[in-house]
Each structure stands twice: as C-alpha cells, then as structure tokens.
Amino acid sequence: MTAQRPPDLVALTARLVDVPSVSGAEGAIADLIVSELRPQCPPCELTRSGHNVVLRGPHRGDRPSIVLAGHLDTVPPAGNERARLRDDRLYGLGTSDMKSGLAVMIALAKSVDWLQARANLTFVFYDCEEVALERNGLRKLFPEMPLLATADLAILLEPTDANVELGCLGTLNARVTARGRAAHSARPWLGENAILKAVPFLARFAALSPRPVVVGGVEFLETFQITTAEGGRARNVIPDSFAMNVNFRYAPTRTPAEAVAELRSMVPEGFEFDLVDAAPPGVVRSDHPLIEDLVGRFGLARRGKQAWTDVAQFSERGVAAINFGPGVPEQAHQADEFVPIANLTRAFDVLHAFVSVAPAARAAREPA
C-alpha cells in the first residue's frame, strides 16, 4: 500500500467553508465535491442524487464494507460565513460541524489505495441534516442505495475531536403555543396576554439542569431547551398567541414515543402541543470488532455522542455506526466556531491507517 500525499486539509476545509451551504441550499457545495471526486472514476463510481453525492469504491467479496458519511449543510450564519485562519485554528461556519470532516473524507478518497484497502469503501455526502428528519438527505439515500443498509460499519465524520463517540442522543422538537385574547394594550384587562401567560412554563425550563444517563459505559446528558419563541401582532395590541419551540435531547435508553410523552406531560392545560419532528437515538455499539479495532489500535477515547447524528439512521437499519471526525463537538453551532488544525491531520491519519490496513494484514506483514 502506498498512500498518496494528502491534499492540504486546511485549504480544502477553508474552500468548503467559503461555499455557503445552509440547509436546503447545498447545490454549490455538491458541485464542488463532484468536481473534487470525479478523477477517482474509474475505479470508483460517482452518483449524484439531488444534492447528495456518493462515491463508491471497487467491491471485493473478501473484505468488509465501510461507509464514511458526512452532511453538507450548516445552520444559518451568524457573521461567520468566511473561513479565517488564526493561530492553530481555522474559524468559520461549519469548520467543526462538519466541513473539516468533509475535507478529511475528500482527502481519504483521493489518497486511499482502493484495491488494497481493508474494506469496500463508500463515501456519502448528503444534504439537510441540520433540519427536520423528513428532509434529511441520507434518509432519502437509504432506499436508493441498498448497500448503505448492509454495510458492516458506518463512520459519521461528525465533530468528535478525533475521539470515538458512540450512539447518539435522540432529539425532538415540539411547538408549544400559549393562546390569549387580543385587546388594546391600554386595556390589558379586556384581553389575555399570551406572552405573560407562558411565564410559568418558561420558568420551569429555566430551572432545569442537564440530566445524566449512562449507557454501555458512556454518559449522555438529557436537555430541554426553548430554542425559538415568537408572539404578538403589533406594539399596541395585547398578544393573543405566543409560540415556543421546545427541543428535547434524550438518551438512547428512551424511545421517541416515551420522550414525546414526557415532554407533553410538562405542557400546561390549555396550551397547544404540536410535534414538529422526532429523531430516534443511536444505539451504543461498543462491542463491535471493527469499532474495538479502531479504538484499541489508535488508543482513542470512547464517549457518548452528546448530539443527534445519523448514527441513529444506521442504527435503525441494524448497521453498527459511530461518530469520528476532526471537528470539536463543543464548537458546533457556535458563532465563533473553529476547528483545531492538528485535528485535521490526526483524523486523516487515523482513518487512513484504519481503512488501509486490517490488524491481521498488519500482523502478517510483521517479521516472524
């Protein structure tokens, strides 16, 4: 096996950051990825479906199949649209979540020895991960590409700070609406102020702390947050409606139905409850041989994934899946998001070695 020299991971991540790709607008970044990967065909096959891009390496029956996957989209910008290099960090929207992961995937695809690798490799780049599950690009790909649901391992290059993060939190969003009665604001007693009516409900969430849950030796923290709130029609009218989005992140010990029931039980009488979306948690698979090899061979730390990721979608289909990527989880969705430069090389080196040579093959090559 001769690894080609990897491309400049910093420059590649910066290029990916500089192409805006807020959920629903991933066309330009998909174009860029297609142009980066086309030279791998043959021996690979490159497929584009909407804004999803899949690069499938050559298949050999005597090796396992590994899928490497990453989403193209970001949350909306917060003045951080352009990549900026400062000290040992690359700053900008998506640097950690997860354009650095996409850069590592592209670099791997450009440098791996497809025929000698320890696995049949498939690279999946997909859209709309940061929004409701029904728009999720990977979800649309599963029926189009049966090989995804029959892989031996899926690695999501979500931000993990180059650690292995097992499973993932479930997440659900619900719209909770307080209804009031409009009136002239000089006569509030003739109406009912929907915003002020919601104060005890809001106060309950303000008082909550994250709730720890341990599964398969790793810890998750369950959280409830009000993430958006909007009410009122005019400055001089008592607001007759106040709608809040409640985001509940729950551990893999709980089913989506159980999580919905718990949240619903917190909603006061007379408030409206509308489930917006619910994504199941991801299974913690700490005992899988490929995962044990990855963790053991490279001395990686194991943690619970304190976020929802598409590990959950692979879990649902019985595919062992983990998160491993160069981004820093704590940086996701931050206005001053960054990725440490050192993580890019570290993630690339680990994955390049992991997919190139199996432990047995490595042992066989060692001197007797």
Add this chain to the structure above:
Amino acid sequence: MTAQRPPDLVALTARLVDVPSVSGAEGAIADLIVSELRPQCPPCELTRSGHNVVLRGPHRGDRPSIVLAGHLDTVPPAGNERARLRDDRLYGLGTSDMKSGLAVMIALAKSVDWLQARANLTFVFYDCEEVALERNGLRKLFPEMPLLATADLAILLEPTDANVELGCLGTLNARVTARGRAAHSARPWLGENAILKAVPFLARFAALSPRPVVVGGVEFLETFQITTAEGGRARNVIPDSFAMNVNFRYAPTRTPAEAVAELRSMVPEGFEFDLVDAAPPGVVRSDHPLIEDLVGRFGLARRGKQAWTDVAQFSERGVAAINFGPGVPEQAHQADEFVPIANLTRAFDVLHAFVSVAPAARAAREPA
C-alpha cells in the same frame, strides 16, 4: 337652520370597514372619503395631502373654530376584515376604532348648515395613528395647516361610547433585548439561552396590576405590557437574542421623560434598552366653556381617556381637545370588535346639535 337628513350611518360605517386601511395602506379609504366629501365644495375647500384629507368649511370671524378629527387606519386584521351586522351591532375591524367615527364625521359634513353653524368647522381625516408617532398623519398636517393649531376646540371622534373622554394616556414603546450566546442545543451549557434569561424580567410584568391615577376629577389606569417578543435562529441552536416590546401607558401627571426613566429602571443590568417611540399624554381640560357646554347641554358623562389619542398633539399646541365618538373604547383592537348601532345616531345627534346651534343662539330663539 335646517338639517339635511343624515345618510344611513350603518351602511356608511360598513362601507368604510370593508375598505382595508391598515396603517400605511390608507390610499383607498382616502379616495372614498374624497369622493364622499367633494359635493360640499363649494362652499367648502377639500385638500388631500398624501393619505390625509381635510375639508374646511367657510370661515366667519364672529364664531369659534372647531376641528373634528379622525384617523383612517386600523391595526392589522384578525379574521375580522368584513363588516357584519348582527342584532343591534355592526362587527368588524375598525367598527369602533374608528370607522364609525369617520362615518359620523362624513354624515355631519353632509348635513351641517355651513353658514349658520355655531362654529367654523374643519374635518380632518388622517393616516397612521396606530403606529409610531413620527408616521402620524395629523402630526404632518400641523405645519401644513396652521388653522389646526389655532382652533378653539378639537374633537377627536375616537371611541368613547358617546361620552366625553378628557385628556389621554401617554404611551411609549421600548425594545428590551436579552442577549445570550449561541450553541448547539444539545450542549446548552456552552451557550446562554437568551429566552430563558429573560424569564425574571417577563415574570415581573406578569405580576403587575394596572395603577390608578386621578387627574382633574377623572381616573386613568397606568399599564405595562409586553406586546411582542421574538427570539431564536433555529430549532437546534441556543437562542442568542430575545427582543421584547414593552408598552407603557402613563397618566397625564407624568412627562414622557419621567415615563422613560421609570421603565428604564425596570430593565436588568446587561439587557439592551432602545426607545422605539414616545407619545406625550393629553391635558385634561374639564373647565373649557365649549367643553362645559357639550357636557352640560347633552348630559354627557366625563371620564379619563384610557388610551393614547391625538388629543395629546392638540394639547402640545395649546388647543383644548377632547374625545367624543360612537365607538366603544373596550372594543378597540379586539378580534370581535363591534359598534352598537344606537351609538351612531346618538353621537351624530349630539354633535349635529352642538356644532349647529350655540347655547346663546338657542336661548335667543326661545319665546320671551
């Protein structure tokens, strides 16, 4: 003096309601009013300035000047755009605030004997009263029409249930913004939730009751309300900003600067405070001879005006002003707003008699 038969006030009010005129979109209703009033020229002069319409009757030096004024705009609709007659009420947006008042004004202008009336009469129809004072149409008319600031009395046909309502509340709006720090919603401890940070501030307003203040024998109730609130950028991002509009209605005992200072003192450290608009209160002029005549001759009740009206703008310019109109104050800005049919005739009859014949002239005609 021979009064012409007044037009059908119910049909006229309904026609005015059916022409949408949310603040900023008063063109069509101004057109309608121009076409209704044009037959009065001569002897009147009709002027249109933007969406403001002024009908000025003939001037005689031996009688006082009275301005009758009403705003054309309404607050945004709430499914109540069309006028509907049911039982003894006319329902619909603006029926009370204040298209019934406009209908009475039009009917008066069509039926008054301009030359024999007890006063020089000017009818002012103006735009943008329901929004910030700097957009207020009457405010724009004062410099264009000096006669407005030299009138002996201004009658605002705001809803008063055909009582005399003296003075008016001052009002101010301030935008109070809680700032937080964005983060992935699965890691709320890395951010600061601006919506939840605002809970103690909201709770303070939820606990307040209207505060009574008596001026010149009439009572006002001071009120604080949160009328709009908006925060959050996405369902999975901790909100970094939550902006609330606080509407403070204050009695004529207080200057705008004092009111701003009181509200500002309620805003917690670290929250942003931006004054949106401030409209001064209206002076209570219970001792004015024309007002005494109106109240005494028709046995009208006197109350404080529990709202901001353009009485304040006349007050600022030293013009005695009152509110007297057919609408019901409690109906203003209500989704099921209505005006009682009986009020239309009552307000018309009182005003027609008041502007047609002065008490002295009436006494002179009585048999010796």
